Amino acid sequence: MGDKKQCLMPLPHCGVDQEDVPETLQSAPCLTQEQAARLAEIGIMVERYFRTPQDKEKYDIVFSGEGMVAQNGIAIGKVFLYEDGQDLDDFPPGAILVTRHASPKFAMIAKYAAGIITDIGSPAGHMATIAREFRVPTLVDTGIATSLLHQGQEITLDTEGKVVYDGSAQALCYYVFTDDNFADTYEYRLLKRVLKKISPLTFVDPEDKRFSPRFCRTFHDITRFVHEKAVEELINLNYYDLKHERSRAQKLKLDIPLDLMLINIGEGLAPGAGTRAVLPRQITSVPLNAFLKGLTREGMWNSEPMSVDFKSFMSSLTRTHPPHQTKPGSIGQNLVVMSKEYMNISLRLGYHFNMIDAYMGPNPNDNYIYFRFFGGVTDAGRRTRRVSFLAQVLEKAHFRMKQDNDLLVAKTKKMSWERMEESLFLVGELVAFTRQLDVKMLNVSAGCHLRCLSGILKIQTPLNFPWIEGTTMHFSPRWKRT
Numbered sequence: 001m002g003d004k005k006q007c008l009m010p011l012p013h014c015g016v017d018q019e020d021v022p023e024t025l026q027s028a029p030c031l032t033q034e035q036a037a038r039l040a041e042i043g044i045m046v047e048r049y050f051r052t053p054q055d056k057e058k059y060d061i062v063f064s065g066e067g068m069v070a071q072n073g074i075a076i077g078k079v080f081l082y083e084d085g086q087d088l089d090d091f092p093p094g095a096i097l098v099t100r101h102a103s104p105k106f107a108m109i110a111k112y113a114a115g116i117i118t119d120i121g122s123p124a125g126h127m128a129t130i131a132r133e134f135r136v137p138t139l140v141d142t143g144i145a146t147s148l149l150h151q152g153q154e155i156t157l158d159t160e161g162k163v164v165y166d167g168s169a170q171a172l173c174y175y176v177f178t179d180d181n182f183a184d185t186y187e188y189r190l191l192k193r194v195l196k197k198i199s200p201l202t203f204v205d206p207e208d209k210r211f212s213p214r215f216c217r218t219f220h221d222i223t224r225f226v227h228e229k230a231v232e233e234l235i236n237l238n239y240y241d242l243k244h245e246r247s248r249a250q251k252l253k254l255d256i257p258l259d260l261m262l263i264n265i266g267e268g269l270a271p272g273a274g275t276r277a278v279l280p281r282q283i284t285s286v287p288l289n290a291f292l293k294g295l296t297r298e299g300m301w302n303s304e305p306m307s308v309d310f311k312s313f314m315s316s317l318t319r320t321h322p323p324h325q326t327k328p329g330s331i332g333q334n335l336v337v338m339s340k341e342y343m344n345i346s347l348r349l350g351y352h353f354n355m356i357d358a359y360m361g362p363n364p365n366d367n368y369i370y371f372r373f374f375g376g377v378t379d380a381g382r383r384t385r386r387v388s389f390l391a392q393v394l395e396k397a398h399f400r401m402k403q404d405n406d407l408l409v410a411k412t413k414k415m416s417w418e419r420m421e422e423s424l425f426l427v428g429e430l431v432a433f434t435r436q437l438d439v440k441m442l443n444v445s446a447g448c449h450l451r452c453l454s455g456i457l458k459i460q461t462p463l464n465f466p467w468i469e470g471t472t473m474h475f476s477p478r479w480k481r482t
Contacts, residue, residue: 001027001028001029001030002027003026003027004021004025004026004027004030005020005021005026006018006019006020006021007019007021059156059165059166059167059169060165060166060167061163061164061165061166062148062149062155062164062165062166063142063144063145063148063163063164064161064162064163064164065162065163066139066142066143066144066145066162067117067118067139067140067141067142067143067145067162068122068123068139068140068141069123069138069139069159069160069162070116070121070123070125070127070128070131070132070138070139070140070159071128071131071132071135071136071137071138071159072137072159072160073115073135073136073137073159073160074137074156074157074158074159074172075096075114075115075136075137075156075157075159076114076154076155076156076157076168076169076170076172077094077095077096077114077115077154077155078092078094078095078096078152078153078154078155079095079096079098079149079150079151079152079153079154079155080092080095080096080097080098080113080151081098081099081146081149081150081151082097082098082099082100084100084395084400084401088105088106088108088109091109091112091113093112094112094113094114095113095114096113096114096115096116096117096155096157097109097113097115097116097117098116098117098118098145098146098149099116099117099118099119099146100118100119100120100146100398101118101119101120101121101398101400102118102120102121102122102125102126102127102128102140102414103127103400104126104127104130106127106130107126107127107130110127110130110131110133110134110136111134111136113136114136114137114157115136115137115138115139115157115159116131116136116137116138116139116140117138117139117140117142117145117149117157117164118139118140118141118142118145119141119142119143119144119145119146119147119398120140120141120143120398120412120414120415121140121141121414122140122141122364122365122414123140124365125140125365125414126199127140128140137157137159138159139157139159139162139164141364141414145164149164153166154166154167154168155167156168156169156172158172196218197218197219198218198219198220199218199220200217200218200220201218201220201221201224202215202217202218202221203215203216203220203221203224203225206228211225211228212225213225231337231344249261249262249263249335250262250264250269250273250277250278251277251278252277252278252279252280252283252336253277253278253279253280254280254292254296255296256295256296256301256432258295258334258347258349259334260334260335260336260347261334261335261336262278262283262336262338263335263336263337263338264338264339265337265338265339265342266339266340267284267285267339267340268283268284268285268288268338268339268340268343269282269283269284269285270282270283270284280292280296283338284340285338285339285340285341285342285343286340286341286360286421287338287341287342287343287358287359287360287420287424288336288338288343288345290360290420290421290424290425290428291343291345291356291358291424291425291427291428292428293425293428294424294425294426294427294428294429294430294431294432295428295429295431295432296428296432297428297429297432300429300432300433301432301433301435334346334347334348341359341360341361342358342359342360343356343357343358344356344357344358345357347431349431349435352373352374352375352383352435353372353373353374353375354371354372354373354431355370355371355372356369356370356371356372356424356427356431357369357370358370358420358424360417360420360421360424362417364414364415364416364417365414367413367414367415367416367417367420368411368412368413368414369399369410369411369412369413369420369423369424369427370409370410370411371394371399371408371409371410371411371427372407372408372409372410373387373390373407373408373410373434374406374407374408375406383405383406384405384406386406386434387403387405387406387407387408388403389434390408390410390430390434391403391408391410393426393430394410394426394430397412397422397423397426398412398415398419398423399411399412399423400412
């Protein structure tokens with residue numbers, strides 16, 4: 001309302017003129033109640049259109065329009081940039097968790113966090129569910145958060161607007177609204193009890209003696225058991241049932257020396273594909289096509305003979321195959337079980353083994369890649385170095401890793417179609433390139449340099465692997481050859 005001694009008045013045709021305000025009006029409101037209400041309506045409409053208040057102070061935007069909202073809200077706090085393996089006991093209450101992957105393990109700190117931002121994740125994931133339970137503003141699948149935000153940086157997270165501001169935007173706090181506590185409802189408590197019989201997975205290792213129906217505890221266990229046994233029966237059918245020609249495995253013809261047999265379980269091959277030999281262009285399995293493009297990319301597959309020292313040769317002779325790999329059809333046989341959107345590949349390349357299990361469909365929540373790598377012809381030191389190289393590259397592509405000497409298990413999930421295609425292409429490249437790489441990994445002080453440049457990985461600086469002798473590697477996107 002203020003004290004107004006002068007005002008601007010419109011002239012008859014155009015422009016304005018300054019005039020004195022009558023004394024009786026100097027402390028009166030400029031707007032009527034109706035005008036003020038109408039102006040407020042317009043302000044709200046503008047705010048809803050731009051998805052953020054328009055009358056607050058201007059703050060620098062770190063990024064906007066990225067990711068998916070898992071829980072609405074405004075969060076102000078300092079960035080806690082989580083690295084794999086980091087102790088979560090160090091998480092400071094009131095910080096904003098910024099991490100590459102959404103993970104159930106963050107449930108332990110969710111109630112202490114002001115907000116959560118991830119590079120990869122889904123609003124339907126377990127972590128997102130926990131965030132909603134504690135009403136923690138959460139933005140997932142941004143793709144860029146960990147590369148743009150740094151440890152200790154104070155930021156403001158507006159999940160509804162999908163905006164991250166640099167600094168403390170206190171004006172936004174006036175626009176935070178709370179809703180009823182769903183966690184106190186009967187429906188929520190009932191669903192929580194039911195979920196205990198559905199979600200937990202206790203069946204992990206198919207070779208475990210307890211991997212049988214009598215030990216299933218949840219629907220997740222049942223699904224896992226059925227999946228493993230179904231794949232096993234499919235393999236046995238194609239190797240031992242010689243009566244049905246159409247159910248037999250078919251060989252894929254490639255330009256590289258890879259005896260790969262195909263088992264099509266539904267729409268994995270184009271109509272008219274041969275009953276014995278299949279050409280790559282006849283494959284309609286989406287994940288298999290992406291993997292094969294990386295596997296057969298020019299320059300990745302090295303067929304030159306490699307010299308192996310006596311120690312490595314003796315090391316290879318002393319290693320035997322586990323019982324489940326000594327069945328007919330397992331030794332020396334590379335096999336793919338595939339459909340249009342699914343593939344399960346078992347590859348034996350020399351003395352090391354690869355297993356890739358992947359689903360690639362239109363719904364990102366269903367998509368995943370499981371990659372298992374083990375073995376080699378050389379001594380344990382070189383095999384472990386090769387696995388360390390794989391782990392460092394896959395980490396840049398947002399895989400989660402578990403490494404045990406020369407065993408590597410890498411996983412990623414809930415990715416878009418494009419990211420799935422790029423990731424499977426990369427896995428194919430790595431399988432081809434690392435086939436004999438352990439032989440070149442002589443020692444940790446060879447002083448040589450491995451350079452990885454990739455549009456797929458978005459690596460801006462080279463990765464250094466000083467133990468690889470005379471090796472230069474250039475990963476490139478499918479659309480650009482280097």
